Amino acid sequence: MINVSKLKKGIVIDHIKSGNGYKIFSQLGLDKLDDTVVLLRNIPSTKMGVKDLIKIENDIYLDLTVLGLIDSGVTINIIENGQRKKKINLELPKKVYGILKCKNPRCISTVENVGDIEFTLVDPVIGEYQCEYCHEKTRI
Amino acid sequence: MIKGKHLIEIDDFSLEEINFLISNAEKIIKNEQDYSDLCKGNLIATLFYEPSTRTKFSFESAILRLGGQVIGFADAMSSSVAKGESLVDTIQTISSYADLIIIRHPKEGAPRLASKHSSVPIINAGDGGHQHPTQTLTDLLTIKQLKGSIGNFTIGLCGDLKFGRTTHSLARILSRYPEINFVFISPEELRIPDYIKEEISEEYYQETNSLENSIDKLDILYMTRIQKERFFSEQEYLRLKDSYILNNGILKMASEEMLIMHPLPRVSEIATEVDNDERAVYFKQAKYGMFIRMALISKILGKGEIL
Numbered sequence A: 001m002i003n004v005s006k007l008k009k010g011i012v013i014d015h016i017k018s019g020n021g022y023k024i025f026s027q028l029g030l031d032k033l034d035d036t037v038v039l040l041r042n043i044p045s046t047k048m049g050v051k052d053l054i055k056i057e058n059d060i061y062l063d064l065t066v067l068g069l070i071d072s073g074v075t076i077n078i079i080e081n082g083q084r085k086k087k088i089n090l091e092l093p094k095k096v097y098g099i100l101k102c103k104n105p106r107c108i109s110t111v112e113n114v115g116d117i118e119f120t121l122v123d124p125v126i127g128e129y130q131c132e133y134c135h136e137k138t139r140i
Numbered sequence B: 001m002i003k004g005k006h007l008i009e010i011d012d013f014s015l016e017e018i019n020f021l022i023s024n025a026e027k028i029i030k031n032e033q034d035y036s037d038l039c040k041g042n043l044i045a046t047l048f049y050e051p052s053t054r055t056k057f058s059f060e061s062a063i064l065r066l067g068g069q070v071i072g073f074a075d076a077m078s079s080s081v082a083k084g085e086s087l088v089d090t091i092q093t094i095s096s097y098a099d100l101i102i103i104r105h106p107k108e109g110a111p112r113l114a115s116k117h118s119s120v121p122i123i124n125a126g127d128g129g130h131q132h133p134t135q136t137l138t139d140l141l142t143i144k145q146l147k148g149s150i151g152n153f154t155i156g157l158c159g160d161l162k163f164g165r166t167t168h169s170l171a172r173i174l175s176r177y178p179e180i181n182f183v184f185i186s187p188e189e190l191r192i193p194d195y196i197k198e199e200i201s202e203e204y205y206q207e208t209n210s211l212e213n214s215i216d217k218l219d220i221l222y223m224t225r226i227q228k229e230r231f232f233s234e235q236e237y238l239r240l241k242d243s244y245i246l247n248n249g250i251l252k253m254a255s256e257e258m259l260i261m262h263p264l265p266r267v268s269e270i271a272t273e274v275d276n277d278e279r280a281v282y283f284k285q286a287k288y289g290m291f292i293r294m295a296l297i298s299k300i301l302g303k304g305e306i307l
Helices: A019-029 A064-070 B014-032 B054-067 B087-094 B112-115 B133-147 B165-174 B234-240 B270-274 B280-298
Strands: A010-015 A037-045 A049-056 A075-082 A083-087 A095-099 A117-121 A128-131 A137-139 B043-048 B071-075 B099-103 B122-127 B153-158 B179-183 B207-208 B220-223 B259-261
Touching: A010 A019, A019 A037, A019 A049, A019 A064, A019 B071, A117 A137, A128 B165, A128 B259, B014 B280, B043 B054, B043 B087, B054 B071, B054 B099, B054 B122, B054 B280, B087 B099, B087 B112, B099 B112, B122 B133, B122 B280, B133 B165, B133 B220, B133 B259, B133 B280, B153 B165, B165 B179, B259 B280
Parallel strands: B043 B071, B043 B099, B099 B122, B153 B179, B153 B220, B179 B207, B220 B259
Antiparallel strands: A010 A049, A010 A075, A037 A049, A075 A083, A095 A117, A117 A128, A128 A137
């Protein structure tokens, strides 16, 4: 097992479903940071079997909506002085704008420039959202 | 308050507002001459991006009978759309001329988009297979006029329940009235979508593919056409188009009091021999459509009695 030392200050994104780590890494633009960032993949977890984990050695702004859409099961730990200062459990956002696209070929959004579409969460269990225009449901 | 509101889907109006419109339409039916100048001086645009004879004439008759005037087009290709103008630009322009815009569009959600960019109220006259709220108001007025009240009956919705927008709106609104049971009659491939069923308690609906086996339980039979324009495959349409044909033979199994409704136009799903049956009310229904649109237009424009 590879060991990565404890953070003194920064953010740990834990309990990432195995395989989602790189997606989160890319979507949050962590490759563009100058700070130390570690992405661990497929590490053993008693709860999940295997999981991914990301450590960022700085306090940056995290887009929780993006994180929630990719993997609503993650936990975010804010670390200060080597101790966990805050723990955030994510849930799916009730509404999202400009992230999802409607897949219904009969929807007006497929032919007109409608700007950011509002999608409303209709089923948090399966992560299903509804298009504001045609009401077609789409899964994240 | 209905004045200045958009009507994009039936849920945009409360039950109180819908009942107010119905009672207003009933007053118009009784004394139509009293309403002939109600919207004098109002200019109303009818933007029909897909062909429609019936709905367009119904709206335009309603406007003219209220003393209002109409501008618009009946075919997108005769409008600036042919030059590539977007819906949003068209709406922004027309809403600076007209007091109210009535729009029909083949794409689902187009009236919702229009309402975001219009400075005047928008009425959805049908958006693809999605919503057709004024047909629903028509159906409600028909039921109220011919049954005396909206509630305590069993209605069978028959035909294309997947793409048929009229059945979607109707089922959703009727589920808000008391003690209404639904029988959804359709081929497997054209079942009513889950999001409609989710709004109705399970004990109040059943699904079947047999009209013959369910017609005797119905107080109202609402027939719909299998719509060719909603299919991506011609083969699939041809296979399903004659799934249900109501004729005098099947009608023998129905109650003498049962109403036969249809949003029109009909193709082959109701044999013409049924037209002479007293239970067939679909042509009356078309006339009620004009009256409820008169009530709707005048109330959105804030004319006459207000809620």
